[in-house]
Amino acid sequence: MTTPMNAARLGARGLARLLGEWRPSDGRGLADALTDRVRLLVLDGRLPLHTRVPAERELAAALGVSRTTVAATYEALRGAGVLHSRRGAGSWIQLRGGATGATPFSPNTADPDLHDLAHAALPAPLEAVRSAAAAASEDLVAHLGGHGYDLLGLPTLRAAIAARFTARGLPTGPDQVLVTSGAQHAIALLLQVLTGPGDRVLVEHPSYPNALDAVRARGALPVAMPLAPGPDGTGELDLDLLSASVRDAAPRLAYLIPDFHNPTGALLDAPGRTRLVELARRTGTTVVVDETLAELGLDGPPPPPVAAHGGADSPLLITVGSASKVFWGGLRVGWIRAAAPLVRRLAAARAAQDLGGPTLEQLVTVRLLADVEALTAARRAELTAARDHLRGRLSESFPAWRPSRPTGGLSLWVELGAPVSSRLTVAARRHGVLLAAGPRFGLDGAFERYLRLPYTLRRDRMDETLRRLSSAWGELDRVPADAGRHDQAVA
Ligand SMILES: Cc1ncc(COP(=O)(O)O)c(C=O)c1O
Numbered sequence: 001m002t003t004p005m006n007a008a009r010l011g012a013r014g015l016a017r018l019l020g021e022w023r024p025s026d027g028r029g030l031a032d033a034l035t036d037r038v039r040l041l042v043l044d045g046r047l048p049l050h051t052r053v054p055a056e057r058e059l060a061a062a063l064g065v066s067r068t069t070v071a072a073t074y075e076a077l078r079g080a081g082v083l084h085s086r087r088g089a090g091s092w093i094q095l096r097g098g099a100t101g102a103t104p105f106s107p108n109t110a111d112p113d114l115h116d117l118a119h120a121a122l123p124a125p126l127e128a129v130r131s132a133a134a135a136a137s138e139d140l141v142a143h144l145g146g147h148g149y150d151l152l153g154l155p156t157l158r159a160a161i162a163a164r165f166t167a168r169g170l171p172t173g174p175d176q177v178l179v180t181s182g183a184q185h186a187i188a189l190l191l192q193v194l195t196g197p198g199d200r201v202l203v204e205h206p207s208y209p210n211a212l213d214a215v216r217a218r219g220a221l222p223v224a225m226p227l228a229p230g231p232d233g234t235g236e237l238d239l240d241l242l243s244a245s246v247r248d249a250a251p252r253l254a255y256l257i258p259d260f261h262n263p264t265g266a267l268l269d270a271p272g273r274t275r276l277v278e279l280a281r282r283t284g285t286t287v288v289v290d291e292t293l294a295e296l297g298l299d300g301p302p303p304p305p306v307a308a309h310g311g312a313d314s315p316l317l318i319t320v321g322s323a324s325k326v327f328w329g330g331l332r333v334g335w336i337r338a339a340a341p342l343v344r345r346l347a348a349a350r351a352a353q354d355l356g357g358p359t360l361e362q363l364v365t366v367r368l369l370a371d372v373e374a375l376t377a378a379r380r381a382e383l384t385a386a387r388d389h390l391r392g393r394l395s396e397s398f399p400a401w402r403p404s405r406p407t408g409g410l411s412l413w414v415e416l417g418a419p420v421s422s423r424l425t426v427a428a429r430r431h432g433v434l435l436a437a438g439p440r441f442g443l444d445g446a447f448e449r450y451l452r453l454p455y456t457l458r459r460d461r462m463d464e465t466l467r468r469l470s471s472a473w474g475e476l477d478r479v480p481a482d483a484g485r486h487d488q489a490v491a
Contacts, residue, residue: 010047012054012062018046019063020445021419026477030065031072035080038073040422042082042093046439048213052092053083115465118434119491120262120410120454124328128375132367139363149355151347153179153335154362160369161321161335169304170319171312175340178347179357183292183322183334187211187255190288190318190336191218193349199252202245204237206413206441206450208262208290209490211255223249224443227264233404234413235264239275246283253286259294259302263441263452264413265406270303277311288318292334295326295376297408298384307337315339323365325410326376329491333357333365383410386455390462394453397470403453411454419448420476427472433465436490 010018018041024033041047053059056074060067074091077083081096143154152158158174165172180186187210195201197219203212205224215222225245227235237258246254258268258276268276280287289306311317315338322334336346350356368375387405390412394403402415416424421438428435438447457465 008048008050009052010054012058015054015059016062017444020439020448030069031076034063034065034069034073035076038077039080039082040426040437042095046445047093049093049095052090055090113432115433115457115461115468117454117457117465118436118489119329120452120456121325121329121491122379122410122456124330125375125378128368128371129328129364132364132371133360135367136360136363139366140360143359143363148359150359151350151356152343153177153357154359154366157333157362157366157369160366161337164369164372165305165319165337168301168308170308170337172337173340176337176343178336178338178343178350179362180334180336180350181354181357182324182329182332183290183320184210184214186320186322186334186336187288187290188214188217189346189350189353190253190320191215191220193342193346194286195220195252200249202242202249202251202254204235204256204261205443206235206263206438206447207255208257209436209440211290212441212443215255220252222443223251224446227261227266230264230266232406233402233415234406235261235266237261237266237268237272237276239272239279242276243279243283246279246285251285253288255288255290257290257293258306259289259291260296260406260409262293262409263411263450265404265409265411267297267302267407268306270309273303273306273309276306277309277314277317280311280316281314284316286316286318288320290320292320292322293325293409294321295372296379296383296410298380298387299407300380301376302408313339315342318342323368324491326372326379327365327368331361331365333361383455386457386459386462387412389459390453390455393463393466397466398473410456411452414451414453416449416451421448421451423476424451424469424472427475427478428469430475431468431472433468433472440490 019037022033022037024030038047056067056070060070074083074085078085082093083091084094085091155174157179158177161177162172162174180189191214195218199220200223201215201220202223202225203215205226212222223245225242228238230236237256258273260267276287291305294302305319307314307317307319319337320334323331391403391405394401400417403412406412425435425437436452438450439445441447441452
C-alpha cells in the first residue's frame with residue numbers, strides 16, 4: 001500500500017477535540033475505549049479516509065495518557081483494518097480490503113433490510129417524474145444538434161428558476177442564475193471562488209455536514225455560531241449573536257440555512273430575514289443562504305426568500321437552491337442566484353472541475369418546476385402526517401427523548417437525554433439501521449446528545465425501523481465492540 005499523496009494531517013490537539021469525552025466510565029481499559037472512539041469517528045465520517053493521525057508521543061501528550069496506551073490503540077486499529085502505518089511515513093486512516101478510494105459508504109437503498117435514516121431525502125414522486133422524463137426526452141431532440149456543453153446551465157432552466165424566484169417574491173432574471181450539480185456543488189463552488197485557505201466562514205452550529213466538510217476541504221476555518229433554542233425544540237437564528245459573531249470573527253462569508261434548517265428545522269421569520277439583510281449590508285458580509293429545504297414548509301408556503309427582504313439587488317446576498325428535496329436527489333440539479341457578474345465568474349471557475357450539467361436532467365427539472373406548487377402541496381400533506389406519526393411513535397417507545405416539532409423540512413432533531421448518539425449509531429447499524437449521529441452536524445465532537453431522525457420512510461417501514469432502534473437502544477452498554485468500517489454518507 002502506498003502513502004496517500006494528499007493525506008490531510010490531523011494534529012494531536014485536533015484529534016483530541018474530535019475525540020470528545022472518550023474516557024471509559026465502565027471499567028474498560030483506556031486503550032480499548034480510545035480504539036472504540038476512533039473507530040466511531042471513522043464510521044460516521046468525522047475522521048475521513050486518508051487522514052494522517054498524529055505521532056504516538058504527540059497524541060499521548062495531548063490526551064494526558066501514556067505512550068503505551070496510544071501505541072496499543074494504534075496497534076488495535078491496525079488489527080481492525082482501520083489504520084495503516086509505514087515506518088518513516090507515519091499512520092493514516094485506511095480501510096483494509098481495498099476500500100481506499102475515500103468513497104463514502106452509501107447504502108444500497110434497494111437492500112430491503114437496510115433502513116436508512118442517514119439521508120433526509122424522499123423517493124421521487126413517481127408519476128410526476130415519469131411524465132416529466134417522458135416529455136423531457138422529447139424536448140431533448142431539439143438540443144441534439146448542438147454540442148451539449150453549457151457552463152451556465154440550459155437557458156430554459158435558468159429562466160424557469162428565475163421565474164420561480166420571482167413568483168416567490170424575489171424578482172430575478174435568468175442572467176442571475178447558474179445551474180449546478182446540486183446544492184452541494186453550488187456550496188463548494190462558492191467557497192472555491194469567494195474564500196481561500198485560512199479564511200473564516202461563519203456557520204450555524206449545528207449545520208449541514210457536507211457544507212461543513214466543504215468549508216474544511218477548502219482549507220477555510222468554520223466559525224461556529226450556536227443556534228438559540230427555538231420554538232418546539234427546533235433552533236433559532238439569534239440575530240444579535242450573529243451580529244456579534246460577524247463583528248468578532250470578520251468572516252469572509254456566512255453560510256446559513258434559514259429555511260427549515262438542517263438538522264434542527266429552524267425557520268427564520270420575516271423580521272429576522274429583514275434584519276439579516278440589513279446586517280449583511282451594514283457589515284459588508286457576504287451571506288450564502290442555503291434554501292435547499294425552502295419549498296418543504298408543512299404549514300403552507302414559507303416566507304419569501306431572505307434576499308426578498310430588501311436585498312434583491314445586493315451583491316452580498318447569494319441564494320443556493322436545489323431540486324433534490326422538492327423533486328428528487330437523483331436529478332442532481334441545483335442552482336445559485338447571485339449578481340450577474342458573479343454568476344459569470346462562477347461559471348468560468350467551474351470549468352476547472354466540470355463543464356456543465358447533463359441536458360436531460362435539466363430538461364426534466366424544467367418540466368417539474370412548471371408543476372412545483374401542486375407537487376409541494378401533495379408532499380406537504382404526506383410529510384405532515386409522517387412527522388406526526390414519527391413523533392407519536394417516539395413518545396411511546398422512547399419517552400425520555402425530546403423530539404423537535406419542525407414546521408418544515410424532512411427531519412426531527414431529537415434530544416436523547418444522554419451523550420450517546422455515536423454509540424446508538426453503531427448499535428443501530430448492527431440492526432440494519434443507518435443513522436447520522438449528532439456530532440456529524442457539529443464541530444469538534446459537539447451534539448453527542450442529539451440525533452437527527454428523518455420522517456422520510458414509509459409508515460410501515462418506519463415502524464419496523466423504530467422497533468430495531470429500540471433494540472439498539474437497549475444494547476448501548478455493549479457498544480462498540482465491533483464498529484463498522486465505513487464512512488457514513490449523509491444528506
Ligand atoms: C441544507 C442542505 N444543503 C445542501 C444539500 C445538498 O443538496 P443537493 O442534493 O442538491 O446537493 C442538502 C441535502 O441534504 C441540504 O440538506
